[in-house]
Amino acid sequence: MKVLVATPDLAVFDAFQGVDGVDYKEALFTGGLYEELPGAQLVIVDFDKLVPHPYSVEMVRDLLENAEVPYVSSDDFLEEPDRWIMEARRVRGEITGLPSKRSIAFTSYSGGTGKTVLSVDTALHFARRTRLPVLLTEFTYGESAIAALIGKDVPHLFDLSTQPDMEPATWKGVTVVPMDYENCRDLSVQLIAKYFKELFAKHVLTVADVQYPHALLSAIHDDVDQWYIVTTPRPDAVENARKLKDELGRRAGIVLNQKGTLDSIALSGIERVLDLPNVGQADRFEGKLGKMILAHTYGEQNWRQYEPNFVTRLSRAVGFSRNSH
Numbered sequence: 146m147k148v149l150v151a152t153p154d155l156a157v158f159d160a161f162q163g164v165d166g167v168d169y170k171e172a173l174f175t176g177g178l179y180e181e182l183p184g185a186q187l188v189i190v191d192f193d194k195l196v197p198h199p200y201s202v203e204m205v206r207d208l209l210e211n212a213e214v215p216y217v218s219s220d221d222f223l224e225e226p227d228r229w230i231m232e233a234r235r236v237r238g239e240i241t242g243l244p245s246k247r248s249i250a251f252t253s254y255s256g257g258t259g260k261t262v263l264s265v266d267t268a269l270h271f272a273r274r275t276r277l278p279v280l281l282t283e284f285t286y287g288e289s290a291i292a293a294l295i296g297k298d299v300p301h302l303f304d305l306s307t308q309p310d311m312e313p314a315t316w317k318g319v320t321v322v323p324m325d326y327e328n329c330r331d332l333s334v335q336l337i338a339k340y341f342k343e344l345f346a347k348h349v350l351t352v353a354d355v356q357y358p359h360a361l362l363s364a365i366h367d368d369v370d371q372w373y374i375v376t377t378p379r380p381d382a383v384e385n386a387r388k389l390k391d392e393l394g395r396r397a398g399i400v401l402n403q404k405g406t407l408d409s410i411a412l413s414g415i416e417r418v419l420d421l422p423n424v425g426q427a428d429r430f431e432g433k434l435g436k437m438i439l440a441h442t443y444g445e446q447n448w449r450q451y452e453p454n455f456v457t458r459l460s461r462a463v464g465f466s467r468n469s470h
Contacts, residue, residue: 146166146186146187146233146234147168147185148168148169148188148233149169149170149181149182149187149188149189150170152218153194156223157222175195175196175199175204176199178195179200179205179246180245182212186214186215186234187215187230187233188216189219190209190218197346200246204349215233217229242447244277244349244448246350247350247370248350248351248352248353248368249372249373249442250365251263251267252372253375253385253389254357254386255379255382258382258402259377260355261283262427262430263373263375263400263402263421264281265354265430266427266433267435268280270435272319273432274436274439275349277350278320278347278348279348279349279352280320280344280345280347280351281316281319281320281352281353282341283323283356284353284355284356285324285356285359289324290354291321299313300312300313300314300322301322302329302337306336307332320347326361334364338365341368345368369396371396371442372393372396372398373397373418373438374386374389374390374399375400376399376401378403378404378405398418399415399417400417400438401415401417402434404422418441419437419438419441436448436452
C-alpha cells in the first residue's frame with residue numbers, strides 16, 4: 146500500500162512503524178507530491194507546510210480534490226490513524242501516471258504554417274485527455290487569434306497582469322490568456338514575466354502561440370522547455386525554419402506540418418522532430434494533430450495511457466521524419 150506523506154510532522158512517520166505492507170513516500174515540495182501521486186492510496190498533507198515548487202499549492206489542492214484518492218491533514222490522521230490506514234487499503238490507487246510539468250511554444254518566421262491551429266489543438270486535447278490544468282497563451286502584434294476563436298469577450302493579458310483580483314477565462318477546460326499588444330506594449334517585461342511565472346505554477350502544461358521575434362517574448366523565453374518551429378513543405382518556409390532553429394538552439398525542433406505524400410524527396414536533408422499529415426478541417430480541434438505533439442512532448446511511453454492504440458502510429462511518424470534526412 147502506497148501512502149504519500151506531505152508533511153514534516155514526524156509523528157506521522159512514527160504512526161507507520163510496525164504497520165505491515167505500507168510503502169510511504171515523502172513529499173515536502175508540491176512537485177514531489179505531484180510526481181509521487183500515481184499509485185497512492187492515501188495522501189497525508191499539510192497544505193500550509195508545502196513548499197510551492199514548481200507548482201502552486203492551489204493547483205495541487207485542486208488536483209487532490211478531483212482525484213479519487215483520500216487525503217487528510219496530519220492532525221486528522223493522527224487522531225484516527227487505524228481508520229485512515231484501513232480506508233487506504235480499500236483504495237486501489239487508480240492513478241497510474243501523471244504528465245510532467247512542461248511549457249511548449251509553437252513559432253515560425255513564416256506565415257500560414259498552422260502554428261495557431263497546432264497550439265489550440267494541443268491545449269484542448271491535453272485538457273480532454275488528462276483533465277489537468279493547461280494554459281494557452283500567445284505573443285502576437287495584431288488581433289488576438291485566441292480571442293477570435295473563443296468568440297466572446299474575455300480578459301486579456303493587460304488587465305490580467307495589472308489587476309491581481311481578475312481571473313483568466315476558461316474555455317473547454319483550458320485557461321486562456323489572449324494578448325492585447327497595443328495595451329501590453331506599455332507594460333514592463335518584468336511585470337509580464339512575474340504574472341506568467343505565477344500562472345505557469347498553476348498549470349501542468351503551458352502552450353504558447355508565438356510570433357517570432359516579439360518585443361515582449363523575454364517574459365517567458367527562458368521558461369519554455371520545448372520550441373516547436375512549425376513549417377510546411379514550402380521552400381521559403383523550410384528555409385526560414387532552418388534559420389530559426391539555428392537561432393533558438395538545442396531546445397528547438399522543426400515540425401513539418403501539412404506534409405503530403407509527394408514531399409519526401411524535396412525535404413530530404415532537413416532534420417525535424419515530427420512530421421504531421423495534412424488533416425482536413427484541422428480547425429475543428431479534434432486532437433488529431435495535438436495528440437502527436439503531446440506524445441512527442443511527453444514521450445511515447447508516458448503518453449501511452451492517454452492514447453490507446455495511438456503510439457504505434459506516432460512511432461511511424463517520428464521514425465519516418467528521422468530517417469528521411
